[in-house]
Amino acid sequence: MGTLIRGGTVVTATDTYPADVLVEGETVSMLGQKLAEAGHDVVDAAGAYVFPGGIDPHTHLDMPFGGTVTADDFETGTRAAALGGTTTIIDFALHTKGDSLHNALKTWHAKAADKACIDYAFHLTIADGRDETMAEIPKIIDEQGVNSFKVFMAYKHILQVDDETIFKTLQTCAVAGGLVQVHAENGDVIEVTTKQALAAGHTEPKWHALTRPVECEGEATHRAIRLAEIAGAPLYVVHVSSAMAADAISDGRKRGLSIYGETCPQYLVCDSSDYDRPDFKGAMYVLSPPIRDKWNQAVLLRKLKNMELHSFGSDHCSFNLCGQKELGKDNFSKIPNGAPTIEDRLAILYDVGVNQGVLGLNQFVALGSTNAAKLFGLFPRKGTIAVGSDADIVVWDPAKERTISAKTHHMNVDNNVFEGMKIKGRPRYVFSRGLKVADGDTFTGRKGYGKFQRSAKFFPVQL
Ligand code: URP
Ligand code: ZN
Ligand code: ZN
Numbered sequence: 001m002g003t004l005i006r007g008g009t010v011v012t013a014t015d016t017y018p019a020d021v022l023v024e025g026e027t028v029s030m031l032g033q034k035l036a037e038a039g040h041d042v043v044d045a046a047g048a049y050v051f052p053g054g055i056d057p058h059t060h061l062d063m064p065f066g067g068t069v070t071a072d073d074f075e076t077g078t079r080a081a082a083l084g085g086t087t088t089i090i091d092f093a094l095h096t097k098g099d100s101l102h103n104a105l106k107t108w109h110a111k112a113a114d115k116a117c118i119d120y121a122f123h124l125t126i127a128d129g130r131d132e133t134m135a136e137i138p139k140i141i142d143e144q145g146v147n148s149f150k151v152f153m154a155y156k157h158i159l160q161v162d163d164e165t166i167f168k169t170l171q172t173c174a175v176a177g178g179l180v181q182v183h184a185e186n187g188d189v190i191e192v193t194t195k196q197a198l199a200a201g202h203t204e205p206k207w208h209a210l211t212r213p214v215e216c217e218g219e220a221t222h223r224a225i226r227l228a229e230i231a232g233a234p235l236y237v238v239h240v241s242s243a244m245a246a247d248a249i250s251d252g253r254k255r256g257l258s259i260y261g262e263t264c265p266q267y268l269v270c271d272s273s274d275y276d277r278p279d280f281k282g283a284m285y286v287l288s289p290p291i292r293d294k295w296n297q298a299v300l301l302r303k304l305k306n307m308e309l310h311s312f313g314s315d316h317c318s319f320n321l322c323g324q325k326e327l328g329k330d331n332f333s334k335i336p337n338g339a340p341t342i343e344d345r346l347a348i349l350y351d352v353g354v355n356q357g358v359l360g361l362n363q364f365v366a367l368g369s370t371n372a373a374k375l376f377g378l379f380p381r382k383g384t385i386a387v388g389s390d391a392d393i394v395v396w397d398p399a400k401e402r403t404i405s406a407k408t409h410h411m412n413v414d415n416n417v418f419e420g421m422k423i424k425g426r427p428r429y430v431f432s433r434g435l436k437v438a439d440g441d442t443f444t445g446r447k448g449y450g451k452f453q454r455s456a457k458f459f460p461v462q463l
Contacts, residue, residue: 001039002029003434008045008395011361012052012384013370021050023391026433031387043436045395048428051365052385053087053118053392054346057372058238058262058313061091062111066336067327071318074115075447076412077342081118081316082437082445083410084343085427087392088119088382088453090372092150094159097127101136105144109452116450117443118432119392121376123148123181129165137169138176145454147377148179150238153220154187154212154288163227170231177457179375180228181236184220184245185212185289194333205282206275207332209290217289218244225252225259234258234460236375239315241267241289243299250308258460260375261309263300265341265348266291266417274417283325284415286335287317304367305358310463311375312349312367316342318413325415340411344404344418350396351423371463377455391434400426410443 002024010019010031022030022040059081062073072080074091081089093108095101101124112120124140126133126149140146151166152159166182173180193211202210221237225248228235240246240263252259266287271294275282285291303309317338319325328335346368353359359367373383381390401424406416430438437445 001041003043004035004037004040005043005045005050005393005395008048008050010050010385011365013362013366016361021385021393023431023434026391028385028387028389028391043395043429047399049361049396049398050385051394051396052369052383053394053430053432054085055088055369055372055378055383056081056086056314056342056345057090057311057376058264058315059089059091059342060317060338063092063094063317065317065338067334068319068324068336070338071320071324071413072316072340072411074112075117077316078117078120078450079443080343080410082430082432083441083443085346085394085396085430086118086342087430087432088121088378090121090123090376093122093124095125095127101133101140105140105146112452114448117437117445117447118450119453120450121378121453121455122146123150125150125152125159126161126165126169127159129161129168134168134172137172137178141176141178141457147177147455147458148181148236149173150181150183152183153224154183154185154190156187156191160187166224167227167231170228170233174231174233177459179234179236179458181238182224184217184224184237186216186220189216198331198333203331205280205286205332205335208286208335209272209275212288212290214242214244214292217242218248221245221248225249225257228259229257234458236260236262238262238313239264239289240300240309241296242292243296246300246303246309250303253308260311260463262311262313263304263309264313264315265345266339267300268297268352269348269421270417271297280321280329283321283328283335284339284417286325286332286337287315287339288337301352301358304353305363307463311371312345314341314345316340318411320414322414339417340413340415341417343409343411347423347426348418350425355424374461374463375458377458378453382453391431393431394427395429396425397428398425400424402426
């Protein structure tokens with residue numbers, strides 16, 4: 001007996017058509033009109049869109065950072081993701097300087113294995129450019145099923161690496177079939193501006209943004225793209241926050257380079273005035289790169305529409321205001337960087353993109369799911385609805401309205417940067433490899449159900 005998702009409109013990155021979807025076991029077995037019930041469980045998709053499950057290519061679960069550990073682990077984070085329509089996450093396994101990449105991966109496998117409620121894959125960060133580290137990269141790609149490696153140009157003395165390490169990583173990945181991801185902000189400049197601000201007695205959250213001006217992101221994005229160009233390597237720029245950085249990506253692509261850009265929901269709906277919120281609430285928006293002036297939002301959205309930005313990650317990195325963000329009550333540089341966004345990622349893209357008439361439905365699917373599957377070696381098992389693909393499916397009710405709030409969200413954290421936002425469109429049901437994991441607001445899946453997904457080698461896809 002299977003599950004028959006009946007009467008909806010199937011939407012993939014390329015097609016939109018009315019069809020029933022039959023799920024048998026963990027995969028889609030048939031698509032067609034008026035498929036026979038034949039004893040299957042029937043799921044009502046009338047008036048709904050049937051999307052491939054969302055793929056969130058940027059999460060930080062159970063991650064030590066900023067003197068604490070993110071509030072969501074693989075259980076609470078993936079449960080919230082499922083309720084928001086995401087069925088696969090790609091989390092960052094943190095490499096430690098001097099240690100092996102294999103060890104980092106082992107640690108992250110242990111964090112996820114018995115907890116994840118939906119499927120997951122990994123990126124690895126690169127903490128040093130030692131020969132041993134570079135030598136491991138091809139083995140990680142070929143044997144461990146991880147195809148992407150993040151380098152940080154910021155967080156000096158913590159995660160930041162120098163240009164030599166970035167360049168070596170780019171060269172190594174270009175040969176081995178890996179994709180380098182970059183956190184593009186000039187960490188050396190930020191180190192100076194931060195010290196100067198603190199010395200002048202500026203301690204409030206808004207100084208996080210004031211000490212990381214947009215030029216820091218623009219310069220680093222340009223530099224990273226030029227390094228990739230010299231190395232002959234593809235590059236994926238994570239969490240693009242500004243028009244300046246997005247323009248650098250567009251320029252690189254005009255030169256024929258394989259550069260991809262990701263932006264995040266917080267950059268589409270939050271703006272720099274959020275740092276002025278009273279009672280230390282501005283600390284909720286302390287994330288990097290920082291939230292920018294409002295006019296950047298429309299530019300980023302237009303770049304998503306024009307395929308100059310290619311993917312939509314949450315950069316979910318949750319910290320409680322109480323007890324965690326508070327670490328920086330008297331010093332903005334000690335506020336742990338990050339925000340809880342895994343649950344509302346798709347709803348925000350839908351509301352700001354589709355409801356406002358900027359993005360088409362196929363673009364919504366491409367940005368929320370398919371493009372990440374292609375870049376990170378999961379397609380076509382994930383990222384589409386097709387016979388033989390994993391039955392990761394969202395039955396999406398476009399008419400359902402709700403107001404986002406930390407009081408009702410499912411993330412394990414006491415704040416939500418989208419608090420009070422009224423949005424239209426949300427999952428009616430969510431399936432992960434055939435298992436119903438969300439029924440409206442109720443989680444119906446199970447802890448430990450999620451499986452590690454091996455990423456195939458990267459090859460430059462046309463997006
Ligand atoms: O502020 C952020 N983005 N925290 C997560 C770490 C990162 O840089 O992605
Ligand atoms: Zn980053
Ligand atoms: Zn991140």
